Amino acid sequence: MTIREIRPEDDPLLARAIRDVLIEMNVPKKGTAYEDAALDQMYETYQSPKSVYYVVSDESGSIYGGAGIAPLMNYEGNVCELQKMYFLPQVRGKGIGRKMIETCLQAAREFGFDQCYIETMPNMKTAQQLYLNNGFHYIDQPMGDTGHSSCPVWLLKDL
Numbered sequence: 001m002t003i004r005e006i007r008p009e010d011d012p013l014l015a016r017a018i019r020d021v022l023i024e025m026n027v028p029k030k031g032t033a034y035e036d037a038a039l040d041q042m043y044e045t046y047q048s049p050k051s052v053y054y055v056v057s058d059e060s061g062s063i064y065g066g067a068g069i070a071p072l073m074n075y076e077g078n079v080c081e082l083q084k085m086y087f088l089p090q091v092r093g094k095g096i097g098r099k100m101i102e103t104c105l106q107a108a109r110e111f112g113f114d115q116c117y118i119e120t121m122p123n124m125k126t127a128q129q130l131y132l133n134n135g136f137h138y139i140d141q142p143m144g145d146t147g148h149s150s151c152p153v154w155l156l157k158d159l
Contacts, residue, residue, distance in 0.1 A: 013063040075144030119151035
């Protein structure tokens with residue numbers, strides 16, 4: 001498995017992988033990444049300044065998930081968001097999530113962000129533990145306005 005920057009041809013495979021994970025995790029379709037228009041245009045979305053998206057792929061070109069960094073929407077401050085971090089079951093439990101977080105946080109530091117924010121779902125306990133193990137801590141309210149009103153768990157990390 002390789003972590004690399006997204007390419008235009010990854011869009012359909014990545015959108016399918018992310019939606020499959022969201023369905024598997026019983027995530028509501030409204031108020032979550034499931035309905036984001038960007039989900040079908042991930043390459044284009046992450047061509048903005050201070051943004052990057054990485055995918056997990058194999059030598060055949062299959063996509064198993066990914067994660068990205070972008071400025072936190074609708075927030076005044078030097079904060080980024082760890083976005084759309086989802087992995088298919090085939091690659092979970094193999095250290096890829098830890099490596100992906102390290103890769104994304106390094107990019108966030110290189111972009112000059114001061115903090116990194118993430119939103120998630122209450123039932124995604126394994127993901128929350130991964131975030132906590134990588135220096136994130138829970139906060140009491142959302143930051144910015146990501147449009148993900150159905151995500152009631154918020155974490156933050158100083159970079």
